[in-house]
Amino acid sequence: MDRKDYEDSLAQQSWLSEETVKAVVNAVDYKALHDAMPIKEIFDAQKIIITGMGDSYCAGIAVKPIFEKVAKVETEVWRAIEFSRIMSSKQLGFSPNTPMVIGISVSGNPARVQECLERANHYHANTILVTDQPSSPTAQVARHVVYAGLPEGTPYGPGANSYIGSLVSLALMAIRIGRAKGTINQNEWEDMSKSILTYAADFQAKMAEFNDQAFAVAQEWKDLKAYDFIGDYADYATAFFGSAKVLEAFGGYTTYDDSEDWNHINFFLTEPEKIGRVIVANENTPSFNRLKETAETVNALGSPCIVVTDADPKEFPEGFCVFQTPKPKYDWLNPILQHWCFSLVAGYISTLNGIEQFRRSNPIWQTEIGKKRLRGKTEIKLV
Numbered sequence: 453m454d455r456k457d458y459e460d461s462l463a464q465q466s467w468l469s470e471e472t473v474k475a476v477v478n479a480v481d482y483k484a485l486h487d488a489m490p491i492k493e494i495f496d497a498q499k500i501i502i503t504g505m506g507d508s509y510c511a512g513i514a515v516k517p518i519f520e521k522v523a524k525v526e527t528e529v530w531r532a533i534e535f536s537r538i539m540s541s542k543q544l545g546f547s548p549n550t551p552m553v554i555g556i557s558v559s560g561n562p563a564r565v566q567e568c569l570e571r572a573n574h575y576h577a578n579t580i581l582v583t584d585q586p587s588s589p590t591a592q593v594a595r596h597v598v599y600a601g602l603p604e605g606t607p608y609g610p611g612a613n614s615y616i617g618s619l620v621s622l623a624l625m626a627i628r629i630g631r632a633k634g635t636i637n638q639n640e641w642e643d644m645s646k647s648i649l650t651y652a653a654d655f656q657a658k659m660a661e662f663n664d665q666a667f668a669v670a671q672e673w674k675d676l677k678a679y680d681f682i683g684d685y686a687d688y689a690t691a692f693f694g695s696a697k698v699l700e701a702f703g704g705y706t707t708y709d710d711s712e713d714w715n716h717i718n719f720f721l722t723e724p725e726k727i728g729r730v731i732v733a734n735e736n737t738p739s740f741n742r743l744k745e746t747a748e749t750v751n752a753l754g755s756p757c758i759v760v761t762d763a764d765p766k767e768f769p770e771g772f773c774v775f776q777t778p779k780p781k782y783d784w785l786n787p788i789l790q791h792w793c794f795s796l797v798a799g800y801i802s803t804l805n806g807i808e809q810f811r812r813s814n815p816i817w818q819t820e821i822g823k824k825r826l827r828g829k830t831e832i833k834l835v
Contacts, residue, residue, distance in 0.1 A: 455667040455800075461609025461809065462701065462799030466659050466792055471603055472613045473652035473788070476620040477645070479601020485628040488596040493578050494632045497552035500525050501543075501577075502622070503568045504556035505532040507611055507693060511556055511618040514689035514787035515626065521784065522636060522644070523629035536567035545575035552578045554622070558600070558614040560588020569593045582621045584614065598625065609809050610700040612795045615693065619788045620648060647781045648788070654778035655789045662775060663796055669758060669773055670800030676728045676756070680718055681708035681794075682746060683732035684739040686787050690732045690760065694794035701798035702807040711739055711746045724753035730794055735763040736783040744768065760793045762786060 500519055502512035512529035519527040530539060532555075544551070553572040557565040560583045569579045570593050581594035584602045591597045600617035624645065631641040673679075679698045683691030691708045698706040709718055721727055729750045733743035744767060750757050751769040758773045759765075762783075765774035775793035780786060802809055 453671070455664060458667065458670075458800055458803040460701075460799040460803045461607035462612055462697070462795050463663060464607040465609065465613045466663065466796060468603065468606060468613060469616065469659065469789065469792065470652045470656035472606075472616050473620055473648060475603045476600050476617050477624070477649060479599055480621050480624045484598065485624060488580055488598045489625065489628055489632075491632055493552065494629050496550055497525060497578065497629075499543075499551035500527045500554065501530060501535070501551050501572075502527065502554045502556065503530045503532050503535045503565065504618075505562065505564055507615045507696065508532075508556035508558070508565070508618060510689040510693045510696070511615060511622060512554075512689075513692065514619055514686050515622040515784075517686045518623050518626040518784045519629070523626045523633065524635045525629065525633075532564035532568050536564055536571055541575050544572055544577045550577065552580065554580045554582060554625070555590065555594065556582045556618050556622070557588075557590050558584045558602075558611065558618060560585040560590040562590075566590040566593050580625075582618055582625075584617060610697050610795070610798070612697075612791065615791065616788060623648060623784070623788065644782060647785065651778065651780045651785045652789065654780075655792075658778065659792070662793060665773070665775060666793065666796035667800050669797050670804055673728045673756065673797065674801045674804045676704075677723065677726040678705040678707070678721070679728045679730065680714075680721065680755075681706070681730045681732075682711055682714050682718075682743070683708070684710050684743065685737055686784065687732040687734055687737055687790075690787050690791050691730065693791045694730055694732075694798070697791075697795045697798035701809050702802040702805060703811050704801070711742045715746060715749065719749065719753075724755045727755050729755045729757040730760065731757065731768075732760045732790065733763070733768075734761055734783060734786050734790075735767075735779075747772065758794065758797070760790050 516527050555565040555569050572579045579595045582598045584600045586597050586599045598621050600621045602617045606613050627644050630636040681691035681695045695706045695708040698704040747768050759768045760775045762777050762779040
């Protein structure tokens with residue numbers, strides 16, 4: 453089979469990956485960050501809270517280490533529904549502009565992030581929205597907006613490049629805070645900014661290889677009964693994102709967990725030989741040894757397994773399919789692009805099995821429930 457005959461929107465997006473990173477770096481430049489994050493407000497922020505849902509929530513998990521390592525500000529990531537309806541107001545209003553609340557919504561349309569920012573505003577926290585739609589309803593609520601500037605004409609489908617837009621925007625925001633607070637110097641700030649582009653170029657140079665590798669895996673995995681993802685720390689976001697692509701691309705059964713809980717729980721799933729396991733395990737991840745132990749357990753169970761890593765493939769059991777990605781200068785860069793390794797697999801399974809992305813062939817998509825499910829009723833709990 454010719455792989456090109458089975459390219460879906462995810463594969464098509466992959467060829468635009470470097471272009472997407474460049475566009476976002478150009479849009480989220482010094483002036484944009486200066487306007488959205490004035491010096492006083494940076495110093496006011498004793499804590500950063502990042503919130504979103506779905507891919508946007510994943511993005512928050514992925515960048516938490518950048519804010520903590522580079523900006524050196526305590527950072528929490530909250531699901532939007534918990535932030536808007538459950539979080540104690542004591543975490544929002546203990547002094548003006550504290551904390552800095554960063555909402556993520558590429559479209560700016562779903563109600564939940566809008567609720568979060570409205571609630572944060574009510575208690576005098578500073579609010580910033582990362583979005584590609586600066587005139588959207590949620591952007592109108594935010595005190596400041598960071599416009600991602602994604603290229604126009606990206607193929608419609610599960611949002612891999614929109615995810616990149618969120619991640620790169622957030623990374624640049626963290627670097628901006630670090631430079632303003634003096635936790636990094638001018639040379640480090642310039643080098644970190646440049647390293648994002650370098651990593652994108654290095655990754656793009658391997659994209660053809662990753663597409664070929666993903667297509668081969670998809671042919672072997674298209675009839676598996678389930679897909680099980682494992683990752684820790686920022687790599688947990690990549691695992692979570694990969695699991696989401698299973699559902700969005702072809703509606704498969706999937707789960708995701710960290711390495712320790714996986715060994716306590718998902719280890720017991722029946723028919724392991726019919727479950728595709730995906731382990732995201734980078735060399736500088738604090739739990740790298742635990743992830744390698746987990747890989748050995750997966751091997752003993754007889755599950756087919758993909759490993760996404762910047763480490764030497766010899767670190768993992770023989771016979772595993774290892775996607776060895778470029779090793780970035782800063783390990784917090786890995787989540788920006790490593791998600792491609794399984795996103796491509798999911799896309800090829802979709803086309804090989806003739807399944808429409810987002811289950812568009814399902815009649816419920818055309819009902820009012822299907823159309824309104826992301827909007828919901830705005831109901832702010834000011835408690």
